[in-house]
Amino acid sequence: MPAATTTTAAPPPPPLDFKNSDTIPVLPPSKHQPSLRYPSSGSHRKTIYDRSLSRPPSATSLPAFAYLFNTLITYHHAKSGSVSDIETRLNRAGYPIGVKMLDLLLYRQAAAAPGGFGGAGKSGASGARPTRLLELLQFVHGTLWRGLFGRQADALEQSTTKKNEYMIVDNEPVVNTYVTIPREMSQLNCAAFVAGVVEGVCDAAGFGTEGVSAHWAEGEEMWPGKTIFLLRFREEVMEREEGLKAGGGGG
């Protein structure tokens, strides 16, 4: 077959005949168009940037959350076997939420108090980022719990045996409201999800943890669902705390 030369003009294309597939022109593959469509400035479609960040007056419904949470647990339970595996998965699921909650709550604090935003914030309530460990713990115990559940956590304790362990106690975790644990899995505490949120907050604030875990509180008759969240901070965090305490004297 003679090679086609470029100087000869192309023969006129045959008339389109859709029964004969040879005559249907095939367009060359178009360049890949990005599949995301951004609303043009002319359209009035709302983007996520149009929504307000301040707290909506009505809270989200608990049954809606419980349904979603139930599905989440079922999904992870089907994928994994052991109790600790499910707890790890729930923990991982809550982690990115913690990271985002930290910035959201700090933004709400800052927007509500423009005076304390850039000025010297002395207390943890009006000031901005938590820089010391105690401030961070109070932030988690108060602001984070109120932002998530509408009430403060019940207790904040420091472990007597280890210096880098702290405990936050919740008498009745809201996430466990509609969850019943079968007897063969009695170790499982679905508040591991909340533990993941707390871990995300601590890590994002710069206080790396080795893990935040949720444990049942034993022997508590009044609150059968009492849960203790154990926060274990890393070595370098404790060293930095020591350094700041020695150098700044609490400043």
Next chain:
Amino acid sequence: MSYYFTIIGTRDNPLFEVEFGTSKVGGDGIAHFRDEAKHMNQFIVHAALDIVEEIQWTNKDMYLKRIDSYQNNHVHCFLTGGNVKFMLLMNPDPMATTYSAYSTSPPSRPSTARQSTTLLAASPNSQATEEAVRAFMLEVYEHWVKCIMNPFYQVNQVVTSPVFQNRVGTAAKKYL
């Protein structure tokens, strides 16, 4: 008067950067950096990150004000709760800034009648400048929080949304 704004993630990786000029009286909204400024701006901003890390544990505020100056470039920083840094580099007279090692900068040309003396960087330490930059940073922070609330946005991912870029541009026109 030109600005270079960048968002730097927790691993010192840039997530977003934009250049613009002032839209106030006398400006046209477009940055007028020299050619070498393309990489020198990044260099100056990243060198200022060390200063941010030093002071972030003793300073509880989120807006850290002006933290560094280099040859007429002033760097302002804002630190979010998640340890993400918004850095704004401002240069009142980019054409006069040489980046050579010999730091004898040429005498800056007197302000022409076109540029008024109400330029922000003309007095970088003034309260008005700090207030303007703080207001700008707060507005960008609001858009930033909305951006990261996206469940599909992972930590330290590059921000590619043109809507975010438009919002930053609008905030810049409003305050800077």
